[in-house]
Amino acid sequence: MEDFGIIIACCDQDYHYAKGCCGSIRHFLGDVPICLIIDGEFSAPELEKAYGVKVINHLNVKNKVLRERSFGWGLTKMVAFWESPWSKFLFLDADTIVWGDMLKYANFKDFDVIVDRPLYKDTLEEVSRFFFTTQEVEKHFPEFQWQKHFGEYFCTGTFFAKRDLFSLDEYIYMLDFIKENPNIFWFGEQGFLNMMIFRDSDAGKLRLGQSSFQVIAPKFKWDELKKRFPVEKTGPVVQGDDACVIHWAGPKPTLYNSQVYSEPMNFSRRKCMREAQGLTGLPAEALLKSEDIKRALNIYQKKLVRKVRKAMKLSVKTGVNY
Template structure:
């Protein structure tokens, strides 16, 4: 595919998962170009050396509303205007690829391909996980917000510049003025942008079932759906999705989450980057997890400690 690559967004606290994500891209998608949107100024030299990953540093963005955190723009939104490629696959850092996900990349007929949710959202669920429907009716009276297949925005295919940056900036201003209007950094706002643009005929939109959110399934169900053996994933032919740890994160020692696919790819990165296996690799993962867990705990106990 010409002028196409994969973009992963991360900050320092989930960089360890981003390395596993990139390892899964190399494992299943081959030599496709990869870029990492970095929210911060930390080095990703190890990913550059191992997989040729290109760094896009958020503080270096040419656009104020994408660069400055006062706007409360999510890191992933840089991809729509500053992707190195005209066409791209976007992935959150806490995701691994499972199978040939590129089979969904139909840019001949569509400008954006997003996940189709496994369950239909009630109005109550939409108000909880996406946006306040009453406020949406107030500011966007022509938009039918109910009974829509909204999606978790951890994975999507898109064409660069399909959205107007000025309109996005206005939406950010609206959110700043109405803090309880949208859920999360991008989930509600991006879904609104996508479905409004599709309604107006500005983008050609397609939905495919290409995301499994681990919090929606039991560990036994996930173990059966994504089996692993000593050599790695047991992926059946034509199976293609991403595994998304949007709830509890897949720390190496966390027994309450099915984390084996991410564990495998985090280990694979360590082997690909430094050649380490066995106890040395496990120690590196334990240290990474301790640092991530410590920082998350500190932010819970002391909200201003960042």
């Protein structure tokens, strides 16, 4: 496919998963070009050398608005819509892998954006929890008939899209609106990106395609995932023409977590470790395990900092010393 690549957004806490995501791309899709959009100041020299990965970060984003306002949880991926190295791309969150020939869904001849069609239907309560507060959307965006797409709202961990799908002015308007109204759209960009896509589709501004190609791991039992996505000593075993993105949108696939079926990610991380860093066996396992521990410690540290700040604010407000 001409002028096409895969874009992964990551930060320091999920970079080790992004490496696994790259490994899965190379295993299933060959030499498809890859780009990382990094929220942070670290680099990815091993991936650049092994896989020819391009890197976009704060330093080389061309647009000032994107550089200053579109990095951080839930916003980093939005950079892809205007600064993708290719006119067409597949986007992936870092905590995903591809499984099988995902490119069979890339029908850019008929569509400008192709999103996941959920196999499950969210309740009204779940729409208001994971996407947007419906009453507020009705109030502020009366032209958007959100009820029309009830059951179609998707997890934005993966999608196909064309560059410049939206005008930058439309995005800036949404950023300004969210700043003034922080309690309407949820889960980072997920709520407002769903609204932008379905609203513009209804208005005839873009051609929307939908296919069921995302597997949200927490929505399935361990045994169901293992049966569909077996990984043997020789590697992953794709059954028939199965192709999808596995997304651990919840508990993460650490190396030895018996509560989460993680073998597809484990295989991909080991593959990347071998090809990008030349490590196998015990040295590789030790480094992979240390990455999991480092992530857990970072999360614990950030939670502790939030608790301390909350306690300090309460102390100031009540005059109680902690």
